[in-house]
Amino acid sequence: MSIDRFPVEASHIMMFARxxxxxNPIYYDEEYAAGTEPGKIIAPPTFAQSSAQFDPDYFLRPKIGEPWFGSGKEATGIKRDSSGGGGGGGGGGGLHAEQHFEYHRHISPGDVLTATVKPGKTWERESKRAGKLTFSETITEYRDQNGELVITARGVGVRTERPVDQ
Amino acid sequence: MALSASSLNIGDSYEECLVEDLKRTQLVQYSGASGDYNPLHTDEIFTTQVAGYPSVFAHGMLSMGMTGRMLTNYVGDGRLKSFGVRFTNQVWPGDTLHSTATVEEVTQEDGDPVVKLKVETTNQDGKVVVSGYASARVDP
Known part of the structure; x- marks a missing residue:
């Protein structure tokens, strides 16, 4: 999995900040941003996650002409072997357990990033609230138009055996 | 307005209310901006009838994003060097969240003074929903 082209755009940053x-006007007001230390509009700290918009295969975005597992006439558009909760069982891809960012540089409108995603560790744990938990880690490296590493992200997803008890 | 290493003390903290009475519409707004359209966050029918949860719930990344707002308000724009969290409990519509950054260490990294922070976001019942850390470049 990778993203070939993630153009960082001012209106996307504005909508994300909203x-x-x-x-904070540094996320939408060019004139204000010019007077700040970064000197220009930058993206909020978790903005890189919205690279999902530019991932052609991102499975949590409805795609034209393809079935979608959310509700329509029925409670789900796809019949599947549900393993119960957490949106597991093929549809939701489980829950987000952890997210980490290292910032080598703060990104701005005009940057055009690429992202390469590598699988990391996987591990399991028993929990009282959701049964067997299966964790899997991915490491995403965001590079700019000059090939420089700008953000390293590490995400951990978890599939639960059943919905998390409340 | 940047922080200054010389005036920071271990245990100093900064707190913000992130959201009061979180609305489902904000989950829709975050879905649209982030591109994460998982129905667990916006589709009450799917989430209650198929996934088995009492209602839609917030994206972890929405809680992290709002927690990031508290951090950048504290350390200043463009100052973060790292930010990482674990999502320890789900966040539900109607929740009110408070977030705190606490100074754990003031140190040097690559010749720059850096503050290391413990980050915690809790809901109205005092339950921790986001638990993590951040580091930021500070002035001498």
Whole structure:
């Protein structure tokens, strides 16, 4: 899995900042941003995750002409062997357990990134609240238009045996 | 407004309210911006009837994103060097979240003064929903 082209765009940054309720003008106001230490609009710290928009195979985005597992007439658009919760069982891909970012440089509109994704460790654990948990790690390296490493991200996903008890 | 290593003390902390009474519409907004359209976050029918949860719930990355807002408000823009979290409990519509950064260490990395922070976001019941760390470049 990889992303060949993740153009960092001002309107995407603005919409992302709004969605995390961050009113900081450095995320949308060029004139304000020019007077800050970075000197230009930058992206919020977790913005790189929205590279999903540019991943052609991202499985949590409905795709034109393909079945989608969310509800329509029925509660799910795809009948599948559900392993129960966590959106596991083929559809939801489990839950997000951990996320880590290392910033080598802060990204700005105009950057055009690529992302390479490598699998990391996998491990299992028993939990009282959700049965057997299967963890898997991925490491994503974001590089800019000059091939420089800008962000290293490490994500851990977990599949649960059943929905997490509340 | 950057932090200064000379005026930081171990145990100093900074706190913000991240959200009061989290709305389902914000989950829709985050789905659209981030590109993560997992129905667990926006599709009540799928989530209750198929996935077996009491309601839709927030993306971990939404809680992390709002926690990041607290961090950048504290350390300043473009100052973060690292930020990592574990998602320890789910966040639900109606939740009110508070987030705290606590100074654990003031050190040097690559010749720059750096602050290491413990990061914790809790819900209205005091349950930790996001637990992690961050480091940021600070002024001398």
């Amino acid at each position: 969605s995390v309720a961050d009113a």
